[in-house]
Amino acid sequence: MLNVENLSTHIGKIQILHDVSFHVDPGEIVAIIGANGAGKSTLLNTLAGLYRPTAGTVILHDEMIGGFPAHKVVGKGLSLVPEGRQIFPNLTVKENLMLGMYSKYYKEKKHAKENLDRILSMFPNLNKHLHNLGGNLSGGEQQMLAIGRGLMSTPKVILLDEPSMGLAPKIVNEILDTLVIIKEQLGTMVVLVEQNVKAALKTADRAYVLEQGKMILNGTSQEISSNPQVMSAYLGIKTGA
C-alpha cells in the first residue's frame, strides 16, 4: 500500500501542504479532488520527489520513500504522469515510451522489450503510431502516451495529475476506462488527481477532498458524491443547505 502521513510542503517560505494524510490500498483507484490552486499538483510532485517535504512520511510497501529525489522514487515503484502530459513532441512514440524506463534501464534492460510490448498491447493506438512524432498525436493520444510512459517502469503506484484536462468527454471516458484496466490487469495502485470531480468519482473506489492544502473529507466515491458540501461546491448541485 501507499501510506502518506502528515505531509507538509513549503514552496519558498509559503506552506502549501498542511499535514496531508491519505492512503491507497492494493487494487484501489483513489481520487484526490479539489479546486484550482488547492495543492493537488504540489502533493503529487512532492510524492514524486520533485519537491522535498518539510514534514511527514511516505511509505510504499513498507519502504520509506519520502524525501528521496525523483529518479530514486521511480526506482522504488512510484511513477508520475504530470499535469499537461509533458511528452517530448520531437521524439517518436516509441522513444517517448522508452524514456519511461530510463531510471531502471541499466538494471532491467532485459525487460525493456517485454515492458514495451505489454504497454503497446494495452494501447493499440500507440502501437499504430509507434514511429510517429509525439507532437503529431491528438490530445487524447498524447495523454495515453504519457500514461504508457509512466507504466514503462512497472510502478507499484501511478499518480495522474488531471489526465482529463482539455479533452472532449468521450476521450475523458476512454482515459478513465484505461485506468480501470491498469488497476485490473496490471494490479497497479492508481492515484487520480482531478478538478473534473464528476469523472473522477465515477472511476475511483475512494476519494479525498483537498482544500487550501488540507484534506478536509474522505470516503467511498459514493459517500463523497452524496456529500452536500461536495455536491454544492464541486458538482454544481443545489442541496437546499
Ligand SMILES: Nc1ncnc2c1ncn2[C@@H]1O[C@H](COP(=O)(O)OP(=O)(O)O)[C@@H](O)[C@H]1O
Ligand atoms: N512554484 C511555485 N511557486 C510559488 N507558488 C506555487 C508554486 N507552485 C504552486 N504554487 C502555489 O501553491 C498553491 C497550490 O498550487 P498547485 O499545487 O499547483 O494546485 P492545484 O494543482 O490544486 O491547482 C497555489 O496557491 C499556487 O499558487
Ligand SMILES: [Mg+2]
Ligand atoms: Mg495542478
